[in-house]
Amino acid sequence: MERSHQLEHLFQYCNGVSVGCACVAAAVFFRMVKKAIGILGVIHDRSKIIDDSLEECRSAISHTTESRASINMPPILNPDRVLSLFKNMLDEDCELLYLSDRPENLIVRNIAVPPLAIRPSVFVDGGTQSNESDITERLKRIIQANASLQQELSETISTSKSLAGWADLQMEVAQYINSDVRGVPFHMQAAKPLSGFVQRLKGKQGRFRGNLSGKRVEYTGRTVISPDPNLKITEVAIPILMARTLTYPERVSHHNIEKLRQCVRNGSDKYPGARFIRNTDGNLLSLMFSYRKRLADDLKFGDIVDRHLEDGDIVLFNRQPSLHRMSIMCHRARIMPWRTLRFNESVCNPYNADFDGDEMNMHVPQTEEARTEALMLMGVQNNLCTPKNGEILVASTQDFLTSSFLITRKDTFYDRASFSLICSYMGDGMDLVNLPTPALIKPIELWTGKQLFNVLLRPDANMRVYLNLSVREKNYSKSGETMCPNDGFVYFRNSELICGQLGKATLDFTNAGNLC
Template sequence: MPKEQFRETDVARKISHISFGVESAESMQQQSHIHVVAKNLYNQDIQRTPIAYGVLDKRLGTNSKESPCQTCGKNINLCVGHFGYIDLELPVFHVGYFRSIISILQTICKNCARVLLNEEEKSQFRIRLSNDNLSYMVKKAIRKKIVEKCKKLTKCPHCKFDNGFVKKLTAGKGSTGGSVLKIVCEKHGGANKENMMKNHIEKFNSAIETNPEIKNALTASNNVSQIFTPIDVLKLFERIPQSDIPLLAMDTRRSQPKDLIFTRMLVPPVSIRPSVVSDLKAGTNEDDLTMRQSEIIFINDVIKKHKLSGASVNMYQEGWDFLQLQTALYINSELSGVPLAMMPKKPGRGLVQRLKGKQGRFRGNLSGKRVDFSSRTVISPDPNLQIDQVGVPLHVAKILTYPERVIHANIDHMRQLVINGPDKWPGANYVQQKGSAFKKFLKYGNREKLAQELKLGDLVERHLRNGDVVLFNRQPSLHKLSIMAHRAQIHKHRTFRQV
């Protein structure tokens, strides 16, 4: 049976608009059906049923023809899948928003969490950003001006706190060698440099008494630096006043700065990460996303055990760094700067890799995709054609069909086309009788009998013939005028022809 061309919806709906925003932890929980906590994928039984509350739970949808979805009860063709969520034991940076997080930290005070501008400048920028009709590029330019102004200010106008320069911590400069995503705030003391260093070392007095090496490490660096953990950043972002959020070029109705930090993760439906039964060995081949989620849950459990058992800070930090890396690789598996010790053995495909590039969802499946009733070949000149004609090879004309309804005027012609069948041009490939949902392929069966049974209202998918209007396009399509309608002229050669 040929595949269906489209599926009608139950209710006619018109999309009014699409808005994009940052997903909050609360909305993730609201749209999810289950809380995923189990790290194992299958039960230890003969049927290998997915474990309850695992990443392959049948309530997340189905990818099997035999078993329906346990949430909506529909089969594999009708169930679109359902989301779950994972609660992270410790917050981590979202790799996609990492630059935005650093940009916000450069804008706000590290003590009172307000934007580093005086009230007069704030009100001016608020008025400019309050215009809903501003284009993205204009907003970006205004935001850049705000960041540049805030970078020049070292002292907060509100609480008089000394702010330093915020940047990404590169490997080897005081980093623990674990995590890829780390933020450091360096305070350049200037005239007060000695006092700042003295105050900084005094904070570690009790620690220096037990371990004198700490003092050497503190005095070795010229700058007083502070590493911002995701917990520190989350606490700062939660304290940003609502009136200052528009100055970060964020819409308070759609997103909040605290949502840029991962505290909860969505588990996508099973239908977008199906398990494939292996022919070579017993069991299944799992999708990269499924395995990455399973590892995240495993690390979550390890950190939870460290919390309960009171493990050392190094073990705790190691688990946190690994959780940060796994969540980053889940989103973008081509992350640069990953330490060799933490590099995964087999490179997988993250969410970014599924969307970007030629084989991604946008270019590969949405903009350009494999479709029926289209063909391509080399184009050649033909001075014998008219300006509105295009030469179509006979080989193409037998495959590209046109559905024509049987009426009084054409019933005899349609009967002849059905008798000719799919191999003789002009002929027909399929017949769909009125009221029937199935098509009859004319390569097999008694074509003379089908021709005699042809009634008014039946649909005949006939071959392309001279004079049919077709859309013709030359690659590369640089603008809409590349695609034009032409009248087909069938010929026996193998290329498309045009004047």
């Protein structure tokens, strides 16, 4: 912070100097320096400098128009002159300006020529005729511009022509680095577009995205995505065709030997099967053509079977571009028919995915350590909120919002059979669920739709889960709060929904302070 304040103070002081200052090291008197109009040029404005030599010949200058025009024109500093001025700067001045290196290093005097391995000649249509690489063509144009400038300087031609030579060389070097530079004169435009180094690196086909990040590796899959609201948010549906290709190396133990023997008998074409067996002595046996029944009987503890993917396996799911850490998360596999990768549409927001033809990638971790790490650090259940500000990313959407709004209406009631059936869908069958007291007892026992959310939030009466929340929905009448005639004021008290129809303001991820 101190450094920035000192530089700002120095900048303000220099702007306040209107007369000019003398540089002892450079033996010149400086005034305003600004960029000239055009490609290249730095103007040294000396219009207010009183020079004794100029006063002596003022009478002679006044008689000729050409002399007056040349005297009134501010001099343009070419790169050679700027280089000499930078070399004369004192080390104390560089330290004052917080320069980490000498200022003359800002002037490009040498250009690195890449080896032929990265700029090979390209043969046209597989024939004998070849074209040079764009980088080679750029280097050739730089050499030609440099030779032309040297010839012009040696012949001591006019200043305007030498400045044009400097400008041509400057533009060629700039296009060598980035061919999309603006302001290229018409006479310097190539007949065909020539790419620079920036064009080789950036973009979808560049070195970073196309070659380094775009590699295809083993144990991965990619296909079109589609929605499946019946899946859990932690699950991803994988086609059987993909599950037969992707494998996981499972070690044979007392608990899984019979399952793995059946996988070996099924082979690589029948699901669930296996593709390879790795013995304890290091041999790799393929199950495509081998005698699988004998290999299954000979299976022993410690062998590794590369089996097909099965339900519950850990996979990584990713959609490009990966803009934040939630762009790749961990799911559990669910092997299903058809040809697309499917997941719950409530998880679309972290991936920024939609179902208009998007494709997503899947990777299968190959070790128990990797599976555990992925599940604990990258699991969907552990990444429901964004680390930026804590906002909810995974929340109800579309049909989930509609059904919640309809279920929590005032005139929605369920009998014991329907209410118990819906409550059974909330867990895995092992959870203890205490049915609340019915809202109506006679003529039959009836429960409201609001009581379903009470069970969802607190299925067991002994659970210490106490939610207190009040939200104004879109249909709120702005008066009465809990007595709103439209039932638009949502009020939770100790995990019980007292009033209100649940809607987008309560369940959607776009609202802060919602139920999610």
